[in-house]
Amino acid sequence: MSFLNPLFLLGALGGAVPLLIHLLARKKAKKVEFSSVEFLEEAAQKEIRKLKLRQLLLLVFRVLAIVFFAIGLARPSLNVPGRVGDRQGSAVAIIFDNSLSMSYETDDGSCLELAKEKALDLSKSLSHRDEAFLILGTDPPVTRFDSPVRDPVRIGREIEGISASEMATDIPLSIEIAARLLGKSGVLNKEIFVFSDMQKTGFEAKGRVRLDKGVRVFLVQPDGGARENLSIEKVGVAGGSFASEELVKVTVRNDSQRANKAEVKVYEGGTSIGEGEAAPGPDSQQEVSIPVKFGKTVLWGKVELSRDRLRADDIRYFLLPERPLKVLIVRDSPRGIDFLSLALNPWGEGEGYVRPVVKSPAGLAHLDWSEFKVVILDGVSRLDELSLDKLSSFAFSGGGVLVAAGDGMDAEFYSTKLLPRIVPSKIAGVEEVRAEGSFMRLRPTVSSHPVFQSFAFSPGEALPGAKFSRVLKIELLPGSRVIAEFASGMPAIIEGERALFLATSTDGKWNDLVMNASFAPLLHEMVYFLSKSGAERELLVGNQLEIEKPSNLGGPALRCVDTKGNETKLSETSKLGKTYLTSEPIARAGIYSIEAGSERLATFQVNVDPRESRLESYTKDELRGLFPDNQVVLIGKRDKLKDKVMTARAGQELSVYFFGLVLLLLTVELVLSRPGRSLRKRV
Secondary structure, three states: OEEOOHHHHHHHHHHHHHHHHHHHHOOOOOOOOOHHHHHHHHHHHHHHHHHHHHHHHHHHHHHHHHHHHHHHHOOEEEOOOOOOOHHHOOEEEEEEOOOHHHHOEEOOEEHHHHHHHHHHHHHHHOOOOOEEEEEEOEOOOEEOOOOOEOOHHHHHHHHHOOOOOOOOEOHHHHHHHHHHHHHOOOOOOEEEEEEOOOEHHHHOOOOOOOOOOOEEEEEEOOOOOOOOEEEEEEEEEEOOOOOOOEEEEEEEEEEOOOOOOEEEEEEEOOEEEEEEEEOOOOOEEEEEEEEEOOOOOOOEEEEEEOOOOOHHHHEEEEEOOOOOEEEEEEOOOOOOOOHHHHHHOOOOOOOOOEEEEEEOHHHOOOOOHHHOOEEEEEOOOOOOHHHHHHHHHHHHOOOEEEEEOOOOOOHHHHHHHHHHHHOOEEEEEEEEOOOOOOOEOEEEOOOOOHHHOOOOOOOOOOOOOOOEOEEEEEEEOOOOEEEEEEOOOOEEEEEOOOEEEEOOOOOOOOEOHHHOOOHHHHHHHHHHHHHOOHHHOOEEOOOOOEEEOOOOOOOOOEEEEEOOOOEEOEEEEEEOOEEEEEEOOOOOOEEEEEEEOOEEEEEEEEEOOHHHHOOOEOOHHHHHHOOOOOOEEEEOOOOOHHHHHHHHHHOEEOHHHHHHHHHHHHHHHHHHOOOOOOHHHHO
16 A cells, blocks of 8 residues: 555644543543442442443544544555556556647637646656657658657746647557657556547557556546537639629538538738638538639638637648640541640630640650649550650659540550559440430539539439430440449549540540530539649648659759748658659648749649548547556546646545545444443433
């Protein structure tokens, strides 16, 4: 047995007070004989013996009550075998969750500030005998110290300096790193303290946490109440370069048990150019469409919700394609009617947002590919090796590729050389509808895909009006997916990492798509989607930005910078004989560019991880289920951290039992001290 407050044991000396009072109060009575009461002497002796016994019991009970009360205040605990007290020192790993969700403002302050108060209490209880590590529980986790620190003041300063980030959470990986650090320590008592809101997404898909037997985990939750939140799930721009007025589609998510409203505003720079209102129901989402007109030179915008308790997820950034957007169309021979060029730019040369340029395969080898954002292979038979390598490098560097079928395609070339590089798949043949009056329809399988955002498809609905009589049979390989199919179930549009494959032609021979009103908006949405492929597609906070370093890059200084002028460090890395520019993990949402002097090499949109907006936390029982039995201690908002830690180190606390004994002794003492029938009444 050990005592958490041993100084209170001095109070046990108070048990001598009743004994001293008893001894001092004893006086020897003077004996006076009365003949008239001599016959009562025998009865009186029997009563006196009972009285003395009662007085002795009262004395014992009073002494024990005082002693037990002092022991209870000293907080006795049963030691658990194999555990050591804090006097021998402990190896302590502090995991502090400073992810986006910890910025949530409660009535008592942000979750981050409440957690810092608890963590500072822990730092003050550490001594120079304790080894301490500090880990930020983000995704990926960040270790603050390379070696253990024995300076509680330094630990406290580090905790005070922690600020909220916009990164996601990975608590299991943080615990794994902490366990590895503690495993290198020679100290027997090993403890991990996790200061977090215990958000479910922070443990996502990790399963049960594994720990060495000698390690205890203290889960400190600064605020366990229900939290409501509105957030922007995603932003898309419909119409793209095709429509005179573009439509910004904003998906707003409501993570609460009641309906909520919010204003939604679209900004071009610092100016609001459109607004709407979102009112999603409980635990649901709603898409809001806001018509806007961007300036011709605008490259990016942002959407904001009216402010709520978690501000960081109320803002989302998006990129627009460069204006004008140059698209390279590659085909074997000229056509009488160039349906593609007309659909992309019906206004004529020098007008419109999209500027198509038509080339033959023979002119690709010496072409400056950097001028273009999208390349369309329009029924091209095959490419030479040099042009194929150029196309692969273009796609890998962030360019978009659209492959359309045609009569002269070399199926073997596409299946073995081109498609595996950009849309992993094979051409298995041609399917043709020969019966008069019969045809196939194109139906989206992923109706939420950006290429279909100009259409309002109902489940199972096909592309309006378009009829297909001849299509390619496509065999999918790992790394690609079908986003639209023909009614027969054959793939119609296949998506790879850097390209789209349309399994029919755009020359009017295999279908009437090019004469259909759906063709132009579908083509524009595909081009618009592909123009943001690679570098310009959305990244999340915590990701690294990376592009292939241009071989012709001279001496200009390279830098990664956001729209506010803040720089992020760049480094060069080599992969497969090529040099890449790679940034450090991005810490804040925004628009980032990699520049060489005044030339912009690539632009990125970086947004917060939508998972961080899901604020549901684990219950106590669910948390216990994630850890090995008897190795986890839960500490809530109102719990005193130091008391919980000392109790866990010492074992089962027995104070309540001693206070119960005191109450029982005082009750018995009260009953025994009640006046009994006197000797006179008996007589």
